[in-house]
Amino acid sequence: MPSVMDRVVAVTSRVLQVDPGEIKPQHAFATDLGAESVQSVELVAMFEEEFGIEMDEDEALSVETVGDAAEYIAKVCRQQGVAC
Amino acid sequence: MSNTLKCYPLVDTTEPNLLEETFDYSMPPLIRFDGPVVEYVDGRPVEFDPQTLKTRDIFITDTTFRDGQQARPPYTVDQMVRIYDLLGQLGGPNGVIRQTEFFLYTHNDRETLDRCRELGHRYPECTGWIRAVPGDFRLVKEAGLAESGMLTSCSDYHIFEKLKFKSRKQCMDSYCEVVDAAFEAGVRPRCHLEDITRADLPGFVFPFVERLMRMSEQVPEEKSVKVRMCDTMGFGLSFPGVELPRSIPKLIYSLNKEVGVPSSRLEWHGHNDFHKVHINGATAWLYGCDALNSTLFGYGERTGNPPLEGAVFEYIALKGDLCGIRTEVISELADYMRSIGLPIPDNYPFVGRAFNVTRAGIHAGGLRQDERIYNIFDTTTLLNRPPRVMLTDKTGSDGVALWVNEFFGLKGDERISKIKCHKVARWVMDQYEKEGRMTAISDEELEVKVRELMPEYYLKYKGNGDAG
Numbered sequence: 263m264p265s266v267m268d269r270v271v272a273v274t275s276r277v278l279q280v281d282p283g284e285i286k287p288q289h290a291f292a293t294d295l296g297a298e299s300v301q302s303v304e305l306v307a308m309f310e311e312e313f314g315i316e317m318d319e320d321e322a323l324s325v326e327t328v329g330d331a332a333e334y335i336a337k338v339c340r341q342q343g344v345a346c
Numbered sequence: 347m348s349n350t351l352k353c354y355p356l357v358d359t360t361e362p363n364l365l366e367e368t369f370d371y372s373m374p375p376l377i378r379f380d381g382p383v384v385e386y387v388d389g390r391p392v393e394f395d396p397q398t399l400k401t402r403d404i405f406i407t408d409t410t411f412r413d414g415q416q417a418r419p420p421y422t423v424d425q426m427v428r429i430y431d432l433l434g435q436l437g438g439p440n441g442v443i444r445q446t447e448f449f450l451y452t453h454n455d456r457e458t459l460d461r462c463r464e465l466g467h468r469y470p471e472c473t474g475w476i477r478a479v480p481g482d483f484r485l486v487k488e489a490g491l492a493e494s495g496m497l498t499s500c501s502d503y504h505i506f507e508k509l510k511f512k513s514r515k516q517c518m519d520s521y522c523e524v525v526d527a528a529f530e531a532g533v534r535p536r537c538h539l540e541d542i543t544r545a546d547l548p549g550f551v552f553p554f555v556e557r558l559m560r561m562s563e564q565v566p567e568e569k570s571v572k573v574r575m576c577d578t579m580g581f582g583l584s585f586p587g588v589e590l591p592r593s594i595p596k597l598i599y600s601l602n603k604e605v606g607v608p609s610s611r612l613e614w615h616g617h618n619d620f621h622k623v624h625i626n627g628a629t630a631w632l633y634g635c636d637a638l639n640s641t642l643f644g645y646g647e648r649t650g651n652p653p654l655e656g657a658v659f660e661y662i663a664l665k666g667d668l669c670g671i672r673t674e675v676i677s678e679l680a681d682y683m684r685s686i687g688l689p690i691p692d693n694y695p696f697v698g699r700a701f702n703v704t705r706a707g708i709h710a711g712g713l714r715q716d717e718r719i720y721n722i723f724d725t726t727t728l729l730n731r732p733p734r735v736m737l738t739d740k741t742g743s744d745g746v747a748l749w750v751n752e753f754f755g756l757k758g759d760e761r762i763s764k765i766k767c768h769k770v771a772r773w774v775m776d777q778y779e780k781e782g783r784m785t786a787i788s789d790e791e792l793e794v795k796v797r798e799l800m801p802e803y804y805l806k807y808k809g810n811g812d813a814g
Contacts, residue, residue, distance in 0.1 A: 299742050299743060300742065300743055300768070300771045300772060300775050303743045303768045303771060304768045304771075304772060306765050306768075307766070310765065317765075319763040319764065319765055322765070
């Protein structure tokens with residue numbers, strides 16, 4: 263089963279239309295990967311769909327990097343009892 | 347200059363100070379004074395106490411059917427009766443909108459007056475407007491009106507160039523003859539001093555008004571002459587320190603305190619040729635004139651008159667109380683006026699379609715968190731107009747979420763997050779980025795898209811929509 267990081271990279275690649283090989287954990291969605299405002303919201307929505315979780319809007323949108331997103335999503339999965 | 351500098355240390359706090367003594371969201375922001383207003387008259391300081399505005403019987407008069415009608419095709423009788431009815435509802439039982447004036451010359455004029463009076467409103471009182479011709483007071487009396495305006499133009503532009511009087515004395519005698527005719531007819535004359543802000547005040551206006559005051563001594567107070575100061579060309583100025591005849595403070599002080607016209611018999615009538623019409627009217631209130639003449643939505647000759655609805659909010663802000671005014675009727679009046687062909691610009695304060703609509707995404711974000719951030723007051727309660735967003739490429743996800751929540755009527759914890767609105771936000775962005783759209787997105791388009799892209803929410807809050 264792919265890791266949380268792999269799935270975050272896959273979603274990010276799909277939404278931002280960036281080659282998955284070019285996405286690194288330290289990359290910031292906005293400044294490194296070029297996510298615009300609406301794309302940031304789309305990313306959160308797609309993460310929720312991918313993992314079957316509900317995230318706090320303000321918390322989720324304040325996450326800046328790919329690595330932090332994987333970490334935050336894993337935490338939410340644990341809190342909501344969702345296997346990931 | 348350095349010895350005037352003060353030190354202002356930061357007052358740190360974790361609780362916001364929202365200045366709610368002034369910005370009570372349930373009211374228009376209050377106009378609060380912290381001292382007297384000073385104007386220099388003949389080189390000496392004169393203090394005006396603005397606190398008296400709270401207790402003085404200031405009021406609004408209306409000339410929508412006279413000056414207002416000079417700026418558009420005539421209203422029908424039915425239209426005028428409807429407008430009069432709404433003015434009565436708006437002004438409330440305390441007569442904040444105290445009077446309105448009617449032409450009296452045609453059958454339609456008189457029918458309108460009769461039908462308005464049949465409505466039984468105590469306010470606005472109906473008054474007339476006639477030429478300065480002695481015989482015309484017969485019309486006023488036959489109409490059963492207690493008061494009528496009459497034109498008494500007072501600048502030399504009018505006295506000599508328009509009316510072709512040989513001298514100022516001949517002009518004054520002619521006007522006074524008409525005032526006498528009013529007294530004889532038992533009608534209260536309201537002298538409209540046209541072009542007063544371009545007149546020789548000490549040379550003609552003050553002597554004329556002094557004579558009117560003396561003439562008034564022969565009649566009961568309720569029949570005594572009223573004086574309407576007509577800033578016909580919009581030349582009046584509100585600032586302290588301006589010289590006469592353009593200074594509104596000095597003009598009102600002179601008529602009130604030197605010539606002896608009581609505040610209750612002074613009225614200001616402005617025009618908007620220099621974008622000063624509303625503040626000039628409010629200034630007249632401040633310096634001792636009780637009546638502010640206005641028209642609905644400012645419609646009047648050329649650039650218009652003080653907007654009545656602006657005067658209403660100014661009144662509430664000065665009084666700190668609604669005083670029986672039903673502000674929501676302003677929106678009803680605007681809808682009605684639009685329905686009969688009166689154009690109101692979208693950005694027009696209080697009633698324009700976009701007066702409390704934001705397009706900027708960052709403003710929409712603010713509105714989503716707390717509508718007070720970008721709404722002037724509780725427009726939902728006071729005007730039946732909730733703050734709204736209009737969606738463009740600048741509005742962003744916050745704006746889309748705000749629109750969606752308003753559309754579904756959701757508040758507080760019920761509100762849908764912008765994450766759940768992302769498909770609609772994407773559609774909006776694609777309209778501009780991919781489709782090359784150049785116009786704002788209409789409510790109708792958005793409703794279709796919300797139904798398509800957020801079907802579960804649409805079903806929950808709007809039903810299946812089959813019933814239309």
